[in-house]
Amino acid sequence: MSQAPIPPAQTPPAQTPPGRCVGRAGAQPPADAEPLGPGLVVAIDGPSGSGKSSVSRQVALRLGLAYLDTGAMYRALAWWCTDQGLDLSDGAAVASAARGLPLVMGTDPAAPTVRVAGLDIGAAIRESAISSVVSTVATNLAVRAELVARQRASIVAASAGSGIVAEGRDITTVVAPDADVRILLVASEAARLRRRAVQLLGAAGSERAEQMRDEVVRRDRDDSTVAAFTEPAAGVTLLDTSDLDFEGSVHAVLDLVAGRQR
Numbered sequence: 001m002s003q004a005p006i007p008p009a010q011t012p013p014a015q016t017p018p019g020r021c022v023g024r025a026g027a028q029p030p031a032d033a034e035p036l037g038p039g040l041v042v043a044i045d046g047p048s049g050s051g052k053s054s055v056s057r058q059v060a061l062r063l064g065l066a067y068l069d070t071g072a073m074y075r076a077l078a079w080w081c082t083d084q085g086l087d088l089s090d091g092a093a094v095a096s097a098a099r100g101l102p103l104v105m106g107t108d109p110a111a112p113t114v115r116v117a118g119l120d121i122g123a124a125i126r127e128s129a130i131s132s133v134v135s136t137v138a139t140n141l142a143v144r145a146e147l148v149a150r151q152r153a154s155i156v157a158a159s160a161g162s163g164i165v166a167e168g169r170d171i172t173t174v175v176a177p178d179a180d181v182r183i184l185l186v187a188s189e190a191a192r193l194r195r196r197a198v199q200l201l202g203a204a205g206s207e208r209a210e211q212m213r214d215e216v217v218r219r220d221r222d223d224s225t226v227a228a229f230t231e232p233a234a235g236v237t238l239l240d241t242s243d244l245d246f247e248g249s250v251h252a253v254l255d256l257v258a259g260r261q262r
Contacts, residue, residue, distance in 0.1 A: 039163030040065060041155060041178075042257060043171040046185035049192030051241050051249050052167045055185065058250045060109035060165040063257065066158040067109035070151050070168030070175065074138040075125035076103055076114050077147070081137065082129075088136045095142035103150075107158065109165070138169075151175045172236045181260045183253060184232040188242040 042059065046052040053069055060067035077098050078088070086093050106113030114122045124130070137143055151166065152175050158164035166175065172182040187195070232238040237256055241249040 039159040039161050040180050040257075041159050041163055041176055042165040042181045042183070042253075043176045043179035044165065044167040044183045044185055044253070045169055045172045045236075046167070047169075047187075047192065049195045050185045050187045051195060051246070052185045054246065055241075055249045055253055056165045056167040057109045057112065058246075059253050059257070062250070062254065063163075063165070065109070065162055066107040066164040067112055068105060068107055068151065068154055068158070068164055068166040069112060069114075070147070070166060070171060072112075072114050072122075072125060073103065073105065073147050073151065074143075075130050075134050076116050076121060077101055077143065078130050078134045078137045079121050079125050080116050082133070088133055091140050091142065094137060094140055095146070098140075098143045098146040105154065107154070107164070148175055155179075173233045177233075181257050182233075182236040183256060184236050184238050185249075185253075186238065186240050186242075191242045 040063065042056075042063075042065070044052050044056050044059075053071070056069075057067050059065075077094070080101055081088055081094055081097050084097065086097060088094060102117045104113075104115040106115070112122075113120060114125060148170070151168075151171075155164055155166055155176050163180075166179075168175070172179065172184060176182075239249075239252055239256070241252070244252060
């Protein structure tokens with residue numbers, strides 16, 4: 001799989017025609033966007049802790065597709081701004097940083113990477129210091145316009161080959177509303193808190209799930225002001241994984257893909 005630079009957007013997203021589902025008050029697909037092409041495109045949205053990242057990676061592996069974690073792009077920008085000493089509350093400065101962000105996303109699902117200015121920051125962007133501020137970046141509409149354009153360019157490029165699984169919060173509605181398969185992956189709050197705690201804290205994390213509440217619940221609340229990821233849009237399949245283990249969740253997504261391909 002490739003490790004391609006995510007190019008800065010050349011033009012701002014245009015207004016979407018009436019009737020098309022878009023993220024709430026957020027970026028919209030460019031009116032002159034290229035068609036996605038012949039490769040399989042699977043778009044998966046969902047709230048924090050729903051399992052969308054780990055499930056999406058595994059689905060991409062099993063189908064031989066590229067994988068794009070769009071949430072990591074917002075985290076990368078938050079890290080970059082913090083590293084550069086920018087005030088995240090300065091919307092104009094953050095938007096300017098987004099336009100010049102030297103970001104390279106590795107799309108191999110076996111080993112996805114996030115590099116900024118040549119530095120691998122895959123681990124750094126998962127630290128609590130970034131988790132606590134990423135929503136400030138992600139709710140900046142100018143930032144979303146820039147990163148949505150980059151995300152769509154990456155999906156278009158991958159769709160020229162075998163295809164891609166892209167996951168985030170507005171992939172099914174804004175970034176790739178014409179994807180072959182569009183899924184909103186959800187789970188109960190209790191299940192999401194438990195999963196995130198285990199993800200960040202290991203096996204002992206199940207006993208500390210409550211500590212994850214701010215990261216999971218608050219961030220979902222903040223991000224829901226600019227992206228619709230709590231209810232499926234028209235044509236998007238709702239998949240509740242509350243009572244499914246990891247393998248069951250993967251198989252459920254693979255079944256939906258197979259059903260679409262028949």
